[in-house]
Each structure stands twice: as C-alpha cells, then as structure tokens.
Amino acid sequence: MIKDDNILYDLAELFKVFGDSTRIRILFSLFEEERCVSDIAQTLSLTQSAVSHQLKILKQSKLIRSRRDGKQIYYSLADDHVRSIIGQGLEHVEE
Amino acid sequence: MIKDDNILYDLAELFKVFGDSTRIRILFSLFEEERCVSDIAQTLSLTQSAVSHQLKILKQSKLIRSRRDGKQIYYSLADDHVRSIIGQGLEHVEE
C-alpha cells in the first residue's frame, strides 16, 4: 500500500484532532445523542468558550455537524467514521 | 457506552501519537516490512536523531516493537491494531 505524503499529512492532521482529551470527551458526549454547547460545557465541567473553540475545530475537521434550534445550537457526530475510529482506538487502549 | 475519563485520556494520548506526520510516515514505512533506523531515516529524509526520538515514542505507546540484529535495530509494527486504526483514518481522509 503506497500513500502520497499529502494524504499521510492529512491523516496526521485528522488524528491530531482526536489527540486531545477535551475533544475526545466532547466527541464521546455526542455518541448517544446531539447536545447543545451549554449542555456539553456543563456535563464536562468546561467553560462555554473552551467548548466553542474545540467545537469549531471538530466541525472544521468534519467530525461533527450542527443545527440551530432557537437560541441553541445542537451538535452531533458527523458520521459513523468517527465512531469507528474511536472504537478502534479503544480496542487498543483497553487491552 | 459509558467510558471512564481515564480511558478517554489514554485514548487521546494514543491518537496524539498518530497525530504527527513524521510518526505517521514512520509507521507507514513499516506497513510492509521491518526496517532499521538508518533505513527509515534515509527513506523519509529525516535525521537519525529525529527518527530515534520518534521511534522511542512509538515504542512506549506499544505501536512498534524492535529486535536487534548485530549493529542495527529493526523496528516493526506491534500488531494489526495499528493497521486498523490507520485504515479507519484513511477511509475518512480519502473521501
């Protein structure tokens, strides 16, 4: 399997996004259902600002998507790739 | 699926290791076969020192293993988890 350096660079960028405990915890909090920003912040004991900053990064990486409902914005996992990647990682960590 | 914060922390640490282009390129260079340090360095146009430092991190994370053969030390992927994780990541990046 031969891969272009550009693809490997993108791949590293992707894993870098997963490689932060705040972001992983945010992603994990979205495993079951969508959540709004203040909900995530409260659940994880984080600042609203900190959560927003990380949500932005997660969104730019297309790992989550959002929808507005009134004053709140609900975030959810973008697709099952996110679950698969985290699942594979967990297998390695949990053994 | 409920996960302990400690496990999520470990998970982030794991992804952090994958989240560097040098380390990803090293891992990728080991996909087919084991390689010694100088070989990796030459193939990827990196310093011997830089490679050694990163190999140490990869080894501590149990992503690679090593065996000595004379003056050289050959590194190889630790198990198929590494391939799986990278594979899942590639699916997301390549679409």
Add this chain to the structure above:
DNA sequence: TGAACATATGAATAAATGCTCATATGTTGA
C-alpha cells in the same frame, strides 16, 4: 425595540512538543 440568553471569536498567555546538536551507549571485526 431592547433586555436576556446562547454561542462565537480574537488576543494573550502558558504549556507541550518536535527538531537539532552534541555526545553517550552498544556492537562488530581486525
């Protein structure tokens, strides 16, 4: 329209981290 609420964002700071340089450790063969 204007408070009150929810979220986003920019700047600044502190901490983490990858690379380089110099050098140490380990191995072989003469």
Add this chain to the structure above:
DNA sequence: TCAACATATGAGCATTTATTCATATGTTCA
C-alpha cells in the same frame, strides 16, 4: 582492545496549541 559504525539520549530552541478573558454576534420574547 580499539576504531568504525548504528542507535539512543539529553539539553536547548522554536513552534504549536489549549485555555482564559473580554467582547461580538445571533436569537427570542415581552
């Protein structure tokens, strides 16, 4: 044993990055 080679390692530096604080943007409802 010692020179030559392969790899490992520590310190220092430069860059990246996560968080905080202050504030801006966007939405609702009275």
